[in-house]
Amino acid sequence: xxxxxxxxxxxxxxxxxxxxxxxxxxxFGLIFGWVFYNASRDFVRYTLLQAQGMGQxxxxxxxxxxxxxxxxxxxxxxxFMVPMITMRLFAEEKRTGTIELLLTSPVKDxxxxxxxxxxxxLLYVCVLLMSMLNIALLVLxxxxxxxxxxxxxxxxxxxxxxxxxIGALISTMTRNQIIAGIATFFISLLLWLLSWFTAFDxxxxxxxxxxxxxxxxxxxxxxxxxxxxxxxxxxxxxFLSLFLTSRSLESLRWRA
Amino acid sequence: xxKVEGLTKRYARTVAVDNISFEVEKGxxxxxxxxxxxxxxxxxxxLTCFLPPTSGKASVxxxxxxxxxxxxxxxxxxxxxxxxxxxxxxxxxxxRFAGRLKGISSADIAKRIDEVTGRCALGDVRNRLIxxxxxxxxxxxGLAQAxxxxxxxxxLDEPTSGLDPKQIIEIRELLRALAGExxxxxxxxxxxxxxxxxxxxxxxxxxxxAAIDSVANLTxxxxxxxxxxxxxxxAGGQPNPTEVQQRLEQAPGVSRVVMKDSKDGRIRFEVExxxxxxxxxxxxxxxxxAGWNLNELHAVGLSLEDIFLQxxxxxxxxxxxxxxxxxxxx
Numbered sequence: 001x002x003x004x005x006x007x008x009x010x011x012x013x014x015x016x017x018x019x020x021x022x023x024x025x026x027x028f029g030l031i032f033g034w035v036f037y038n039a040s041r042d043f044v045r046y047t048l049l050q051a052q053g054m055g056q057x058x059x060x061x062x063x064x065x066x067x068x069x070x071x072x073x074x075x076x077x078x079x080f081m082v083p084m085i086t087m088r089l090f091a092e093e094k095r096t097g098t099i100e101l102l103l104t105s106p107v108k109d110x111x112x113x114x115x116x117x118x119x120x121x122l123l124y125v126c127v128l129l130m131s132m133l134n135i136a137l138l139v140l141x142x143x144x145x146x147x148x149x150x151x152x153x154x155x156x157x158x159x160x161x162x163x164x165x166i167g168a169l170i171s172t173m174t175r176n177q178i179i180a181g182i183a184t185f186f187i188s189l190l191l192w193l194l195s196w197f198t199a200f201d202x203x204x205x206x207x208x209x210x211x212x213x214x215x216x217x218x219x220x221x222x223x224x225x226x227x228x229x230x231x232x233x234x235x236x237x238x239f240l241s242l243f244l245t246s247r248s249l250e251s252l253r254w255r256a
Numbered sequence: 257x258x259k260v261e262g263l264t265k266r267y268a269r270t271v272a273v274d275n276i277s278f279e280v281e282k283g284x285x286x287x288x289x290x291x292x293x294x295x296x297x298x299x300x301x302x303l304t305c306f307l308p309p310t311s312g313k314a315s316v317x318x319x320x321x322x323x324x325x326x327x328x329x330x331x332x333x334x335x336x337x338x339x340x341x342x343x344x345x346x347x348x349x350x351x352r353f354a355g356r357l358k359g360i361s362s363a364d365i366a367k368r369i370d371e372v373t374g375r376c377a378l379g380d381v382r383n384r385l386i387x388x389x390x391x392x393x394x395x396x397x398g399l400a401q402a403x404x405x406x407x408x409x410x411x412l413d414e415p416t417s418g419l420d421p422k423q424i425i426e427i428r429e430l431l432r433a434l435a436g437e438x439x440x441x442x443x444x445x446x447x448x449x450x451x452x453x454x455x456x457x458x459x460x461x462x463x464x465x466a467a468i469d470s471v472a473n474l475t476x477x478x479x480x481x482x483x484x485x486x487x488x489x490x491a492g493g494q495p496n497p498t499e500v501q502q503r504l505e506q507a508p509g510v511s512r513v514v515m516k517d518s519k520d521g522r523i524r525f526e527v528e529x530x531x532x533x534x535x536x537x538x539x540x541x542x543x544x545x546a547g548w549n550l551n552e553l554h555a556v557g558l559s560l561e562d563i564f565l566q567x568x569x570x571x572x573x574x575x576x577x578x579x580x581x582x583x584x585x586x
Contacts, residue, residue, distance in 0.1 A: 104305060106359055
């Protein structure tokens with residue numbers, strides 16, 4: 001455990017010593033802030049119209065009209081951010097040869113993997129914190145229901161952990177960061193698009209494929225519904241990816 | 257301390273190391289010598305548990321590299337060919353990370369960093385970014401990293417590559433100072449390195465073991481008899497070269513005399529002694545008693561360079577041939 005934290009700390013330091021961490025946080029903060037601004041502006045306008053008796057429709061809710069779409073949107077941006085975070089994890093160490101230091105130190109492979117994954121996850125949490133600034137404004141003035149917000153963030157965390165584990169796996173397979181990044185991006189995109197291909201299909205294959213989509217499982221979290229089925233999906237995906245990462249790292253020793 | 261038995265490492269198409277066996281005693285400093293691509297790095301990677309062997313066994317301090325890798329890694333400090341450095345870290349920060357990774361407690365780490373920065377002369381750059389350091393400093397940071405947990409065994413892959421002559425001498429001195437308490441294996445393709453630093457030498461070529469012995473023994477083994485270069489003054493055409501040759505051949509203890517050249521009023525011979533005989537005094541006497549002028553007389557030693565070329569180029573048979581010819585060292 002000590003080793004995991006040690007490597008995690010080192011990863012975080014490298015992220016914050018390079019522009020990656022700041023770039024990812026700034027881009028996410030800007031995009032999320034802009035979408036948040038638009039959503040809140042529309043919400044306020046619509047509420048005013050309704051108050052003047054001119055709008056129709058049901059009661060307005062900060063949770064349904066602002067927070068839910070925003071968290072869903074954050075989940076989508078995560079698909080684009082995760083490759084930027086994970087591409088260097090192993091690829092860079094393989095290229096510069098520092099992987100030899102890690103693999104010849106008295107540390108287990110799994111400790112290296114968990115440390116790196118945890119470091120990436122913490123950076124991802126920092127990125128999510130940027131969006132919490134905006135949500136905090138809503139809490140101050142909009143009095144939303146907090147439970148769905150927390151469940152939504154838990155969902156983002158699980159989804160992120162899952163994608164980061166996949167990214168880590170891909171990063172062990174090449175010594176080229178760019179290739180690792182692009183491959184991770186397309187695989188994340190594929191996992192996301194799976195739900196599109198099968199949206200109007202109800203055959204068994206479609207159900208299975210749909211189940212594999214990483215976004216399908218986020219929908220419930222977005223609504224504030226904590227379903228053990230989705231949690232299990234994310235946890236098992238994480239476990240599988242990290243396990244494959246350890247296999248891939250092991251095979252590196254045989255090939256290197 | 258280190259024991260390698262029948263070690264073989266095969267990659268997809270090539271055999272990098274082919275059935276190598278050797279042992280290294282505690283406290284020895286051993287040079288691992290071979291041309292580029294001979295399998296030095298592969299053998300070292302097996303010893304450091306970075307690569308598993310295809311077949312055969314390797315153990316460090318009694319722990320097998322495959323069955324007990326963590327115990328082996330705890331006892332080994334490894335400097336790979338390219339020092340494994342993180343350019344975005346400061347030197348002391350990097351050493352702290354490496355030390356903690358190798359199991360030094362946070363209470364002891366500061367003391368260890370002081371110790372290794374002192375030994376590797378890194379005091380002035382402790383707070384510099386590694387990415388900004390020159391090649392020589394980086395090499396020394398890599399060495400400090402290998403020494404940080406005070407390991408029993410140091411495995412150094414080309415520790416002096418990229419250093420300037422002064423730094424090379426410093427590193428050699430450091431390694432010699434470390435030798436008593438640590439067991440050191442260092443690889444190199446530079447022979448002078450081994451002659452200056454190591455007590456023992458393991459020569460490998462194309463993945464096979466070519467020779468393993470102490471540096472002194474190896475030199476002796478390949479030239480059991482003494483070879484002496486003699487130069488006699490022959491200004492004005494006197495004496496006659498054949499005459500001199502006959503005189504030298506008659507000196508006690510001489511096995512054969514080869515005339516190397518005769519020009520500008522000087523005649524050069526290479527004289528070989530019988531096994532275990534010292535003939536320099538006899539030769540001097542023979543020349544002087546005949547009334548000739550002796551210009552020069554010195555023992556010709558085969559350098560490791562010659563031995564190495566003989567061993568790696570054509571194997572043992574050719575080495576024997578060369579010895580008989582008594583090729584002089586220039």
